[in-house]
Amino acid sequence: MSAEPAVVIQELTKDFELGLRGTRLRAVDHLSLRIAAGQIFGLLGPNGSGKSTTVKLVLDLLSATSGECRVFGVPSGCMESRRSTAYLPESPCFHRYLTGRELVGLHGGLCGLRGAPLKARVDEMLSWAGLAEAASRRVGTYSKGMLQRIGLAQALVHDPRLVILDEPTAGMDPAGVADITALILRLKAEGRTVIIVSHLLEQVEEVCDRVAILDHGRLVREGTPAELAGSASRQALVVDPLNPEQLTELSAWLEARGRSLLSVGPFRSGMDRSFLLTPPAGHAAKYKP
Amino acid sequence: MNAWQFSPRRVGLIARVTFLEARRQRLLPLLMLGAAGLELGAQMLEEFNFGLSELKFIADLGQGVAAFFGSILAIVASAQLFFREIDERSALTLLAKPVRRSEYLAGKFFGIMAVISLFCVLMTALIIVMLWSRETALMHGRPELWERGRHLNYAAILAVGFAHWLGLAVLVAFTLLIASFAQSSLFTVGVSLGVLVICQLQFLAQEAYAKAGTLGGRWVAGFIALLFPNFQVFNLGDVTGVEGEIGVMLLARVTGYALFYVGVAGMLAVFCFKRREI
Ligand SMILES: Nc1ncnc2c1ncn2[C@@H]1O[C@H](COP(=O)(O)OP(=O)(O)OP(=O)(O)O)[C@@H](O)[C@H]1O
Ligand SMILES: [Mg+2]
Numbered sequence: 001m002s003a004e005p006a007v008v009i010q011e012l013t014k015d016f017e018l019g020l021r022g023t024r025l026r027a028v029d030h031l032s033l034r035i036a037a038g039q040i041f042g043l044l045g046p047n048g049s050g051k052s053t054t055v056k057l058v059l060d061l062l063s064a065t066s067g068e069c070r071v072f073g074v075p076s077g078c079m080e081s082r083r084s085t086a087y088l089p090e091s092p093c094f095h096r097y098l099t100g101r102e103l104v105g106l107h108g109g110l111c112g113l114r115g116a117p118l119k120a121r122v123d124e125m126l127s128w129a130g131l132a133e134a135a136s137r138r139v140g141t142y143s144k145g146m147l148q149r150i151g152l153a154q155a156l157v158h159d160p161r162l163v164i165l166d167e168p169t170a171g172m173d174p175a176g177v178a179d180i181t182a183l184i185l186r187l188k189a190e191g192r193t194v195i196i197v198s199h200l201l202e203q204v205e206e207v208c209d210r211v212a213i214l215d216h217g218r219l220v221r222e223g224t225p226a227e228l229a230g231s232a233s234r235q236a237l238v239v240d241p242l243n244p245e246q247l248t249e250l251s252a253w254l255e256a257r258g259r260s261l262l263s264v265g266p267f268r269s270g271m272d273r274s275f276l277l278t279p280p281a282g283h284a285a286k287y288k289p
Numbered sequence: 290m291n292a293w294q295f296s297p298r299r300v301g302l303i304a305r306v307t308f309l310e311a312r313r314q315r316l317l318p319l320l321m322l323g324a325a326g327l328e329l330g331a332q333m334l335e336e337f338n339f340g341l342s343e344l345k346f347i348a349d350l351g352q353g354v355a356a357f358f359g360s361i362l363a364i365v366a367s368a369q370l371f372f373r374e375i376d377e378r379s380a381l382t383l384l385a386k387p388v389r390r391s392e393y394l395a396g397k398f399f400g401i402m403a404v405i406s407l408f409c410v411l412m413t414a415l416i417i418v419m420l421w422s423r424e425t426a427l428m429h430g431r432p433e434l435w436e437r438g439r440h441l442n443y444a445a446i447l448a449v450g451f452a453h454w455l456g457l458a459v460l461v462a463f464t465l466l467i468a469s470f471a472q473s474s475l476f477t478v479g480v481s482l483g484v485l486v487i488c489q490l491q492f493l494a495q496e497a498y499a500k501a502g503t504l505g506g507r508w509v510a511g512f513i514a515l516l517f518p519n520f521q522v523f524n525l526g527d528v529t530g531v532e533g534e535i536g537v538m539l540l541a542r543v544t545g546y547a548l549f550y551v552g553v554a555g556m557l558a559v560f561c562f563k564r565r566e567i
Contacts, residue, residue, distance in 0.1 A: 061381060063566070082388075085385070086385075089382060092382070093378045095377075095379050107382070110299050110303075111386055
């Protein structure tokens with residue numbers, strides 16, 4: 001079963017009609033991709049490179065100009081294909097007047113759940129997303145991070161095999177990003193396939209198994225994050241400060257072993273990480289369970 | 290496989306959300322405004338003490354107000370409730386679920402019709418209560434005129450209300466059809482109002498061409514008659530007055546006429562909506 005790829009995209013092309021003159025904009029250009037089941041796959045590229053459009057084509061929210069895509073072997077034009085997919089749109093907007101519980105319940109109902117199992121599943125999803133306390137508040141009153149998480153909860157309510165997340169961490173603080181990253185890794189551990197759309201390689205390289213980079217709707221590169229970042233053949237050491245003589249010694253030591261010292265500089269802790277290591281008081285209460 | 294056929298349950302869920310949205314937009318209190326206006330008008334009539342013709346006035350006024358407010362409501366509510374989800378992009382999450390576009394549209398239709406039905410029931414009930422209490426008062430004032438019981442045929446008034454409701458269902462279906470390819474709710478409202486006017490007035494053109502038109506003119510008129518439903522069909526109040534009878538056959542014909550147009554408009558709307566890029 002896992003031999004069957006989760007998504008197969010073949011020569012997919014999408015033209016948007018612009019205005020009345022018949023001018024067209026090619027958002028996706030003869031794109032072919034194969035996403036194996038059980039992977040976390042990163043879809044990367046600059047703004048306007050056609051990532052969101054590709055994802056919407058996979059979900060049949062847009063219809064392709066030419067080419068085809070299949071989800072677990074089912075053409076994405078069939079409603080069947082959406083049975084096994086979950087979708088978190090970029091800057092998600094939900095029915096603001098529903099409470100969190102009603103929203104997840106609505107989507108669960110649309111996926112065919114009903115009665116007691118639906119209720120149980122909704123509660124399960126709400127606590128999974130860490131929203132059990134806010135469940136009876138209107139979605140319109142949620143913060144950005146909470147919206148992102150309720151979005152995940154509604155997307156995953158029907159236990160899908162393929163999860164598509166369009167910029168799931170946009171506009172979130174480092175602690176929120178860490179939360180989402182943890183959730184994504186949990187999805188993979190549960191055996192699901194995850195597609196993450198992003199425009200930053202750094203953001204996804206830690207979680208993704210494979211990455212494709214789009215530009216102007218075309219596939220530019222595909223591979224593991226390490227291959228794409230060129231880091232497969234590199235390694236970083238963090239050491240106590242060395243003086244110039246010691247550095248010369250070190251590089252001689254390396255050269256004797258056929259290696260070379262490529263870069264030396266001051267140590268910069270990522271802002272993200274230091275923020276996480278020492279969360280300001282008050283903030284910790286908000287995010288840590 | 291079977292579980293993924295057209296599902297009334299999914300339609301019901303979407304209808305419910307649509308109705309909730311209408312409630313949140315405070316469309317319903319707005320309707321009460323129409324009812325309040327009607328009540329006020331009837332109070333003013335009472336001062337003149339017209340007798341039996343006063344009851345006719347009340348009925349005409351009530352049905353007129355219901356028709357006017359009902360049509361506005363049908364168009365505005367349909368356009369609003371359709372575009373709200375598209376503009377807010379919450380339609381995106383709904384349609385990313387295993388939901389057919391046809392189910393989505395049907396859900397919208399029934400959700401809007403729930404609002405419309407509430408309005409029709411309220412207005413008809415109000416009209417009947419007003420007529421009944423006024424007739425009772427008049428009966429006590431001049432018993433000699435009411436020797437043979439009540440003059441008003443309340444069943445016929447109900448039937449008028451029902452036919453009116455059918456007309457609004459057709460209007461909602463047409464508005465949704467326009468919305469299914471339109472890009473904005475303002476455009477939808479504008480075009481729908483135009484369609485409403487054509488539907489209301491086309492019978493005049495039919496009559497004129499039937500009498501004096503050239504063959505070509507009659508063809509055009511006939512074509513328009515097929516394309517746009519004749520809304521006079523749903524206006525049974527004019528046909529019968531308040532004392533007349535409304536036959537079951539007539540009602541069945543009107544129902545059939547409405548179902549036909551709702552069905553055709555619905556199918557076209559689904560056809561357009563399937564191609565729509567969300
Ligand atoms: N509905 C539409 N009509 C016309 N053009 C569109 C439409 N949607 C997207 N486009 C165009 O298609 C191109 C690709 O858009 P898309 O949203 O897929 O980019 P993206 O890679 O997701 O970018 P971002 O990182 O900014 O989200 C853009 O040039 C955009 O202007
Ligand atoms: Mg995008």
